[in-house]
Each structure stands twice: as C-alpha cells, then as structure tokens.
Amino acid sequence: MVEHLAARVTSALILYSTNVVLSIVTPEAGGTWSRYGRDGFARDPPDSAYASAVNVTTHGIRIRPGSLADAPAILDMLDSAVAWMNGRGNTEQWGTTPYSQKPGGVARVERYTTENAPYIAELDGKPVGALVLDSGPSPQMPIAPVEEPERYVRLLVSDRRYAGLGIGAALLAHAAEETRRAGVELLRVDCWAGGGGELVAFYERNGFNPTDRFLSGDWPGQALARRVG
Numbered sequence: 001m002v003e004h005l006a007a008r009v010t011s012a013l014i015l016y017s018t019n020v021v022l023s024i025v026t027p028e029a030g031g032t033w034s035r036y037g038r039d040g041f042a043r044d045p046p047d048s049a050y051a052s053a054v055n056v057t058t059h060g061i062r063i064r065p066g067s068l069a070d071a072p073a074i075l076d077m078l079d080s081a082v083a084w085m086n087g088r089g090n091t092e093q094w095g096t097t098p099y100s101q102k103p104g105g106v107a108r109v110e111r112y113t114t115e116n117a118p119y120i121a122e123l124d125g126k127p128v129g130a131l132v133l134d135s136g137p138s139p140q141m142p143i144a145p146v147e148e149p150e151r152y153v154r155l156l157v158s159d160r161r162y163a164g165l166g167i168g169a170a171l172l173a174h175a176a177e178e179t180r181r182a183g184v185e186l187l188r189v190d191c192w193a194g195g196g197g198e199l200v201a202f203y204e205r206n207g208f209n210p211t212d213r214f215l216s217g218d219w220p221g222q223a224l225a226r227r228v229g
C-alpha cells in the first residue's frame with residue numbers, strides 16, 4: 001500500500017512543522033493529499049513518508065496535525081457551532097454560552113491541542129474543521145471502558161459557513177486512518193443523543209455503530225464504535 005501510493009508521487013513538497021509533521025502535497029490527484037504525523041499516536045518509523053488513503057480532494061480540503069496555535073481558530077468554530085445549534089432551537093447539546101466564554105472552555109481547548117492529538121481541516125489554507133483524538137473517552141463521561149486499545153474522537157467541529165462540504169466526514173475518515181496507522185482497531189466517539197437523533201445518524205452514516213446509551217446528569221448521550229482494522 002505504502003509503496004504503491006509512493007510510486008504515484010510525481011512531485012512532492014515536503015513541509016515540516018514543529019508539532020509532528022511531515023506533509024506531502026502534490027498536484028496529482030487534483031489537489032490535496034496526504035499528510036503523516038509522528039505524534040504520540042503514530043507508531044510508524046520516524047523517517048518514513050507514508051501515503052494515507054484520506055480522500056479529501058473533492059473540495060480541496062487538506063488535513064494537517066494541529067497545535068496550540070490553532071486553539072483560537074478552534075474556539076471560533078466552537079462558538080459558531082453553539083450559535084448555529086441555538087439558531088436551530090438546540091440549546092441543550094452545548095448550551096447557549098459561547099464556548100470561549102464557558103468556564104474552563106479556553107483551557108480545555110488548549111489542553112486538546114497540547115495533550116491530545118489535534119487535526120485541522122483547511123480549505124485554501126484557512127482552518128475550517130477540527131478533530132481531536134485521544135486514547136479513550138473523557139473521564140468525566142459515564143462511558144464504559146473497553147478491554148482493548150482504542151482511539152477516541154474527543155472533539156469534532158466544522159466551521160458552519162462551510163456546512164455541506166463533508167468536512168466532518170473527511171475528518172472522521174482521517175481519524176480512522178490514524179487509528180489504523182497506529183495499529184489500533186477500534187475508534188469510538190460519543191455525541192449528544194437528543195433532538196431527533198440527527199447527530200447519532202450523522203455518525204452512523206460515517207461508519208459508526210451505536211453501542212452504549214448514557215446520561216451525563218440529564219444530558220442524553222450515545223457512544224458509537226467503528227472497527228477500522
């Protein structure tokens with residue numbers, strides 16, 4: 001797989017960043033491509049270049065590892081998501097206070113970008129989506145542990161101005177690829193299960209199967225799992 005894809009590389013621009021990265025960009029395949037991280041989750045030999053099968057070319061979306069510098073952009077996306085939800089009558093999922101103004105909100109996002117594995121979806125160089133992977137669910141959530149290694153989606157959000165482009169789906173495909181690359185077979189996520197269950201349906205459309213239903217206080221949640229091995 002790696003060799004096969006590497007052979008297709010006709011020209012490559014290799015970019016390094018402090019966080020993780022080895023990003024490869026090529027004009028072949030009509031735009032965007034693959035990028036490869038060496039964070040705590042990646043188990044690949046450090047000097048190898050890998051081509052992943054993340055297909056994010058349709059709208060020219062590029063996914064790269066994130067860092068603390070991305071925290072303000074992630075907070076903007078979260079704030080706009082709260083406003084978007086509220087505009088649809090959903091005041092329960094994330095409340096009505098902009099995320100950046102919630103007690104501990106900024107610190108939590110900073111922790112996501114420093115202690116977990118953050119990924120940023122970019123469109124024309126602008127951050128339009130964010131994914132955070134961890135090695136398990138939030139300890140604050142009543143979600144049953146599993147008896148095997150897993151990767152867990154701790155955050156998924158896209159800039160609401162770019163809804164409908166499949167940014168969230170592309171980030172979930174990337175999460176699956178990163179999980180597989182780490183030699184881990186299980187990817188889990190949890191989400192709000194209220195309203196008409198639209199969010200649960202979104203994850204089901206992206207290959208996840210509902211597992212445990214839970215209540216965090218009176219907040220209804222649904223855990224979902226996807227096998228990626």
Ligand SMILES: CC(C)(COP(=O)(O)OP(=O)(O)OC[C@H]1O[C@@H](n2cnc3c(N)ncnc32)[C@H](O)[C@@H]1OP(=O)(O)O)[C@@H](O)C(=O)NCCC(=O)NCCS
Binds near residue numbers: 164166199
């Ligand atoms: C979930 C999300 C990342 C998906 O992004 P995307 O791939 O760009 O897809 P879209 O934004 O077009 O949403 C896909 C569908 O899910 C629905 N959806 C997304 N978030 C939803 C939410 N919080 N509540 C209800 N429905 C939601 C959208 O309305 C859309 O439905 P449609 O296909 O019938 O139009 C993005 O919608 C988002 O940021 N939502 C708000 C934050 C959120 O709920 N994140 C998930 C936390 S677990």
